[in-house]
Amino acid sequence: MTALADLDTPVVTVDLDIMRENIRRVQAHLARHGIGNRPHIKTHKIPEIGKMQIAAGATGITCQKLGEVEVFVDAGVTDDILLTFNILGEPKTDRLMTLVKRVRRLAVVLDNDVVAQALSDAAARHGVDLHFLVECDTGFGRTGVQTPDEAFALARRAMRLPRMRFDGLMTFPNRDPNTRDFFDAALSLFKQAGIPVPVVSGGGTPALFTAQNFPMLTEHRAGTCVYNDAMVVSTGTAGWENCAMRVRATVVSRPTATRAILDAGSKVLTSDLYFMKGYGHVMEYPEAAITALSEEHGTVDLSACAERPKVGDVVHVVPNHCCVVTNMVDEVYGVRNGAVEVVWPVAARGKIR
Numbered sequence: 001m002t003a004l005a006d007l008d009t010p011v012v013t014v015d016l017d018i019m020r021e022n023i024r025r026v027q028a029h030l031a032r033h034g035i036g037n038r039p040h041i042k043t044h045k046i047p048e049i050g051k052m053q054i055a056a057g058a059t060g061i062t063c064q065k066l067g068e069v070e071v072f073v074d075a076g077v078t079d080d081i082l083l084t085f086n087i088l089g090e091p092k093t094d095r096l097m098t099l100v101k102r103v104r105r106l107a108v109v110l111d112n113d114v115v116a117q118a119l120s121d122a123a124a125r126h127g128v129d130l131h132f133l134v135e136c137d138t139g140f141g142r143t144g145v146q147t148p149d150e151a152f153a154l155a156r157r158a159m160r161l162p163r164m165r166f167d168g169l170m171t172f173p174n175r176d177p178n179t180r181d182f183f184d185a186a187l188s189l190f191k192q193a194g195i196p197v198p199v200v201s202g203g204g205t206p207a208l209f210t211a212q213n214f215p216m217l218t219e220h221r222a223g224t225c226v227y228n229d230a231m232v233v234s235t236g237t238a239g240w241e242n243c244a245m246r247v248r249a250t251v252v253s254r255p256t257a258t259r260a261i262l263d264a265g266s267k268v269l270t271s272d273l274y275f276m277k278g279y280g281h282v283m284e285y286p287e288a289a290i291t292a293l294s295e296e297h298g299t300v301d302l303s304a305c306a307e308r309p310k311v312g313d314v315v316h317v318v319p320n321h322c323c324v325v326t327n328m329v330d331e332v333y334g335v336r337n338g339a340v341e342v343v344w345p346v347a348a349r350g351k352i353r
C-alpha cells in the first residue's frame, strides 16, 4: 500500500474518514427533517462516491450535464437522477431521451417555452414520457422563472405538451425568506387549480443545515458538502476538520524570507477566488496566504507565520472551491491514516456537454 508521504506532488487527496462522516452527517440531518437527500455529483464526478451516497440513504443524485448522467448510468447508477440544466438542441435532446430509457426515473428542469417545446418534440420522437420540474429563480439571479405566476403558467403550458409530465418545482440555492415566500405563493396557485406538485427541490451546501426552515421542500440537492472547502468554512457550515479534499503540494522555492512557492498553481487549485481573499488554506500554516497563482506556481505570503516551511517541505491546501479542482485532475487519491487506500479516476471529468 502506498504511503501518503510517498505520493508525488501536486496531487489531490480525499480523506476517506472525513468524507464518510460528511456523507453520514448530511444524510442524518435531512432524514431527521423528512427531506430527501439528492446529492449533486458535480463536486466529485466519481460514480463510486455517488454509490456511497446512495448506500447512505440518498434518494437519487443530481447531475448538471448530460455527459455526467451518461458516465453515472454507464457505471450502474440508474435508479433516480435529476438533471438541473436547460437541455437545448437536438444532439442533446436525443441523448437525453436515450438516457430516459436507461434510468428508472430521470427528470430534467426547464425555465422557458423554447426548452419545453424542444423536449416535448424529442420525447414524442423517441416515444418516451419526460418528467420535468420548473426552475424558479428565488433570489440567486441565474436561471429560473422570475415569479410564482410565471412558474404556474409555464408548468401549465409545458404539461399540456405531448409526453411532458410535470413533477414539481426546483430552485438553487435556498434563500431565506425569498425561497419560502416564492414557493408558498406558487404552491397555492397549483393548489387552487388542483394540480399536484409532488416534488419541491431546494439546494446548496451553505443552505443545507437550514433546509428545515423551508417546510415545503421534499428534497435538497447539495454537492460541495461531500468534501467541503474554504468557501464552505467561510460560511460557518463546516470547519477545516470537515474538509476532505486537500491539494498536496511541495515548496519548491523560498525566494525571500516571507515568500514560498508551491508546485500547485491555477492548473490544480484553479483561479476561482469564490469571494475569498486567497487561493486556498494551507493546513500546516494557517496564517499563510496564497496570494497569487501562475499556471504551475502558487505564491504563498508567509509574513504572518511564526514558523515557515523550507524548500522540499510538503503542505496540504484546502482549495477555495473543491468542485472545480475535481475537474482539473485525472484521479483523486482516497487516503486514511497516512496510507492511500484507493485511487479513483474522475470518471466524469471534463463532461461539460
Ligand SMILES: Cc1ncc(COP(=O)(O)O)c(C=O)c1O
Pocket: 040, 043, 062, 084, 171, 172, 203, 204, 205, 206, 221, 222, 223, 224, 225
Ligand atoms: C442546480 C444546483 N443544485 C445544487 C447545487 C449544489 O450546491 P452546493 O455545491 O453548494 O452544494 C448546485 C451547485 O452549483 C447547483 O447549481
